[in-house]
Amino acid sequence: MARWEPNAAQRLAVAALELFDERGYDHTTVLDIAQRAGLAKSTFFRHFQEKREVLFGEDPLTGPLVAGITAAPAAATPLEAVAQGLDALGQEVFTPARHPFVARRRSVIDAHDDLQEREALKGLHLTASLTRALTDRGVAALTAEVAAQLGALALKTAYERWSGAGGTEEFGALARRVLGEVEAAASGL
């Protein structure tokens, strides 16, 4: 019987990103990753279907983002609700401790067109979840779509700035500022 390995998925993901950084994504095998993590290759395949899944297997963003939007006061505007979702991402996902991991993951993805496409598709699913979280609050359909598009743009822009910098600025504060810039641009069109 397979031995239970605590935190195996996370250890594999960290090992994979180290190796992608050192050797490049194309020159890293699943066996390399398992060995670096001190785990068996079979353990890798209990957690991920293929090498690429180390980067895309989990979706850590949708849950906190939707929960933050849902928890916003009933009187909050759509964009205020989105801002609370972005705050939740700063508390749970884009934390200082996770900054090196996030920055490495991004640099691997940016270097490969097919990984970028996959990431872009994830972004579309996230935008759809944002829209649903807003319509669930009673926001009208088209308004929810507009707010979700602007929220997704703010999230992407804040993520790029945060992961590209040292990670010292709190993500939630940064994302709220970017959302304000996006809102100002939208109302001045």
Add this chain to the structure above:
Amino acid sequence: MARWEPNAAQRLAVAALELFDERGYDHTTVLDIAQRAGLAKSTFFRHFQEKREVLFGEDPLTGPLVAGITAAPAAATPLEAVAQGLDALGQEVFTPARHPFVARRRSVIDAHDDLQEREALKGLHLTASLTRALTDRGVAALTAEVAAQLGALALKTAYERWSGAGGTEEFGALARRVLGEVEAAASGL
């Protein structure tokens, strides 16, 4: 030597959509498509790499959309420039004559998750082209991104309404109205 077949790509695309409609996408082969179009299978492969490319081989939208934006008067706001791009789509792509083709293509894509993903990725490339067309007009980067997102949302919504209805309404007029709704939603957030 291969005989030159006039309009082969378009005949193949029309035949393919007829068959997808009658038999389903999964139950239509490249040979079926070529035979329906009265062409050889080899002619199909001179125009398309695989069956799916009949739906995605050409990108008829980016050219007219970008040209319309570029041709807008220098004093036009970003969204006015986008509206001129949408007008161009109504004149060149979403015409009454092409309505049956567009509606059929959409129903095939809507029925298949992988085709929907491919269509969504095309939408992302289109949005990126929109952004570039606006920055080329001197629009600031974030403003261009916001206007491109709103323009892409208006285009998608107008396309869904136009292809879902009888196609009697002029696409450009419909798209301008939707863009106005999107703009109103954005400024009232």
